[in-house]
Amino acid sequence: MPVAVAVESPLTDEFRSLIGELNTVLLALSPPEFCFHMTAEQMAEAATTVFVAREGSEAIGCGALRRHGDGIGEVKRMYTRPGHQGRGVGGLILTEIEALARREGLSRLVLETGHRHPAAWRVYERGGFCRCGPVLDYPDSPFSVFYEKPLTA
Known part of the structure; x- marks a missing residue:
């Protein structure tokens, strides 16, 4: 059955x-103070x-x-249920996020992910993201890996 993203x-x-489920996974891999969750209510904001x-x-x-000032968009709360991992679902979601960011004229996408998430790193790197230093207001720590992708030439 095809996967649809909306x-x-x-x-x-x-x-x-x-x-x-995502929060449970993240808390098993990183200390709580380095898990930057958003609640459903925060995600419902404009x-x-x-x-x-x-x-x-x-x-x-x-x-x-998540939109920030200065043309920056942030990729947040990426998760694929374990039984569906390895099938390109994360890439499909990332493609939709990037397409929306481009339509809105954002100039750059950034993200923070954990230091023990190689499957997530592959999704971002296949999507054209490159590792970078700390982004936005995230602390520089050994528990985080940061990525960015310019959206304009």
Whole structure:
């Protein structure tokens, strides 16, 4: 069955379940003070657009675009359920995030991810992101890896 990615509300029980799973994964890999979660309520604010990947009616992954000043967009809350990993779902979500950022005229995408997330690194690197130093207001720490991608020439 094909995977479809669309903008959805983060204020559903189904989405809360997805980010609950993501939070559990992240807390198993990094100290809590270096897990930069957003709640569903924070994700429902106007500066953030949430994407959900579905296979049929089942939500199998998510990600979000959070807008900051100076033309910067941030990739947030990327997650694919374990039974669906390795099938390109993360790449599909990332493509939709980037497409929206480009339509809105953002000049750069950035993100912070954990130091023990090689599968996530592959998704970002395949999507054209390059490692960089700390972005936005994230602390420079051994628990974080930062990426960026310019969207304009």
